Amino acid sequence: MTACAIEPPSTSGTDGVPEAGCVITADGAYAARLAPAGDCWFPERWTLDGPEPYAVPLPGTQPEEPGTGVQPMGDGRVLVHRPSASRHLFSLLYPAGTGTGELPLGSVECPEPGTRLVLLPPAPGGGRAYALAAGPRSGVVWLVAGGAAGPERLAEVPGRCAGGVWLDGTGRLLALDRELGGRTKTVVLDLERGVVSPLLQITDDSDDRLLLADPDSGLLLISSDAPSPGQERLGWGVLGSSLPVRFPECLRLPDCAVTPFAIQPGQVLTPENCAVALRVDGAFGTWVGTWRPAERRVRHLPAPEGWLAGAGVWTPKGVLRLPYATRTTPCGVTDLPAAPPGTQPATPPGTQPAAPPGTQPPTPPGNQPPTPLETPAPAPAATRAVRPVPVRPVPLQQAPLGRLVTN
Template identity: 35%
Template sequence: MSPSITTTADRLPDVTRINFRFSGHGRFAACLARRGRGHLVPETWDLAGARPRVLRTRAGETLTSVPTPTDGGDVLLCRFGAGAHRLTLVTAPPREDEDAEEHELAVFHGGVVRVVAGAAPGIAALALATGPDGRTAVWRLSGGPERPERIATLPCPVRGGTWLDETGRRLALTRAGTGPVTVVLDTSDGSLTPLAGPADDEYVLLAAPRAGVLLTAVLREGAYRLGVRDRDDDGPTRHPERLNAFEGEVTPLALNPSGRRLALAVNRRTRSHLVLHDLAEDAGAEVGLPAGTIFPVARWGAGGLHLVHSTPDRPPGLVDIAGCSVSRPTGEDGAPARVLTYPGAAGPIEAIVYGDPATSRQVAVALHGGPESAWRFAHDPLFQRLSRAGVAVVAPNQRGSTGYGDAHRDAIRDAWGGPDLADLLALGRALAAARRPGAPRPMLYGASYGAYLALLACAARADLWSRAAVVAPFLSGRALYRDGPPPVRALLDRLGGHTDIDDDLGPRDLLRLAGRLRSPLLIVHGDDDPIIPVAHSRRLYARLRLARGPMDAELTYMEVPGGGHDLQHGVRDAAVLDRVVAFLRA
């Protein structure tokens, strides 16, 4: 297919967008956006084609604020906090240079709150609040400033939320605990019943309410299989062969209104591919989007398919797919990038590259978190700012990264800081060899697991690197297992992250290796990080002060008050990016 290209995304170079959601009938979308060094604020998109509109809230938002648009264009904003979650209606002011109007609707203490966009008149959304006792209260939100109305109390925690009919009466949910995983909430009487027909362990992912078609998933032999079934038929689910044979990571996005066509994002290596699959014929065709990344949120209504797409030079924005045409404006938002191959320790590795690492005055090697993650071909505000400052960026997907097959991903199982560190050192040597004599050595940047790996690289080969900026590092797998939350301990168990490596460098413990960390360092950590405790950075900084001396001006520690784990997106302004960019440009 050879699409023509159109869009509604705004094209300012310093735009960040996260947390996209659609309204119940798909007229509006909303996200959080930041322009330049300002605050994160809600932004609404009219799918009829009007330009995005910013709703300027009083204090700005953080990563944990979740906007749900109403079909009237307002936003239901759930602000999550440590002790209380606040649900607020944000309405647009008469003029865009004025603050938005805010109406606090409810405060939920403790537990978990989720908002599901509504699908019936009078129900803009449902708020599902699971308390510490495991029971879930269901509240109806009108879309106006009225307080929520409680319509049900469910005996278990639930997640998900897929409307099964156009009346907005039946909502499919995923329940925790024993018994069928898919249950149906009847909003007219608050009853909760199993969905007729599927296996007890079958999940409902998507629905075409008018046609009564459901897309489901079930775990078999360690992999999920996608299935198609009729909502009102208790017969067996079909599992189309070709639908389950794609190479890569598959994310179902949306069913069209007839229930016959399914939009899929298929991620391979660094980029996403959009496939429209005919469920009746079990045959798909790819739509030729520009090389980039598709976000896992979409809406397919009478007006067509809308999804969220990003490229390195354009921030995330809504893309309107009409037949085989893609709407996007011409021109570039920011610095372009390309994918290059570099030598790793055991074979080639790919990297997303901005600028020319051989001729640029400075080059930064950026390491992703995870470790089960990868750099994707998408807009990154930090990389854009570094590129505009004349710093080339090399973002490698070394062994341990996803998207390159099981062997590449599993190479660091029971060996954190082993094969991936070897790949990083091989990359450092290749970059140094390609640079002109006398040019500064490459720098390192990393967040979370990438921060840990960057510091290991500095300890292993200090001569390769000129400096390093790290965000939210942990001290070692063993220390993180002791101090981290249950999901992190489960990840360490599954990947063997607390297994020691026996080689010349020895156990990968940053406190033990602190004496080898002599490069200029910037360590940044949020004091409210729920993933990696801030105590890890505090202890590392204290040990480095002892090793390097209290007057060492090349060691800087920045603790962000109220900062969580994602400091690039999760704080109200861009102060963290300012500090990192200034350090790497020095």
């Protein structure tokens, strides 16, 4: 997930806690995490697509460090990333009889000071895994699993890079948030051609980041300070659309950090009906929100006990699957069906009930009317024609990726 002001604070692995609680494959079949064993940590693979979820421990010859990264592959193996000074070691773990088999893949050198190498989100298909070496002047994308022979350097993107969102179902088009000239904009990298193109630029002076994308519907979840300079806002748009990015007022929860973590797949041509899962962190704890662009309301739900916060996946039928682990249930999944369109949403803890759809709360004397439900992003200075979203990847100078918002 892209690091920005709207996200809750995350651990860095330096305080004895792993960075990521759980990572799930793009198809939702497998998950991986570092599981605790006393004061130690070991990789664990979860199988999620069977009748019941189950975990397979994959301990190595020695415990893992809290900074170790793990990622499930499509065939059930688990990729392990072990940082060591300026070198980063990669291996694939798999069950082998009563123990754990390990296939070393090689290492990546990051000699430049200030460079941080992290695994990118699981790629579609599950056959390959990628990492981003983010340095102070450029970011380098590496293929670290699934290549012909060890880690392979694919492309370098000028500027300080972060994030990582897949835009297509083939694992070719990767969006990165790039800071260049004091502003952050999202660019897209064609991994086959090594070409970088603009993707998201709402205004010249705004910081614009891509948080999530759904290749089926084209729905994009965006963070930007364009509507409120100096304050990050959550917005949504559609890849290739000529309509402006929208910033719903319902996604602004006072004194809460709201982080989108999953979009319902399979909703071709109907992005406004896609359900979006939100992690909400506030004074009353952490809970789950679900939201659809068409409804402009957030439904608030209690998180299951032991939720691996921020982890979850939607099924095409609209069921949100949330992994959790407790002392009595070390591997569990809670299924939360999405509310039918038009259902009155619940309210977040410690707040008053929201006004019913189509109504406005009364305005106290002397106060201004409430803010509209949606705030359109300011239009960019230039206007360019928009072509339909291509069915398959095409050379980027012919694709509409650089023309997300044009009016």
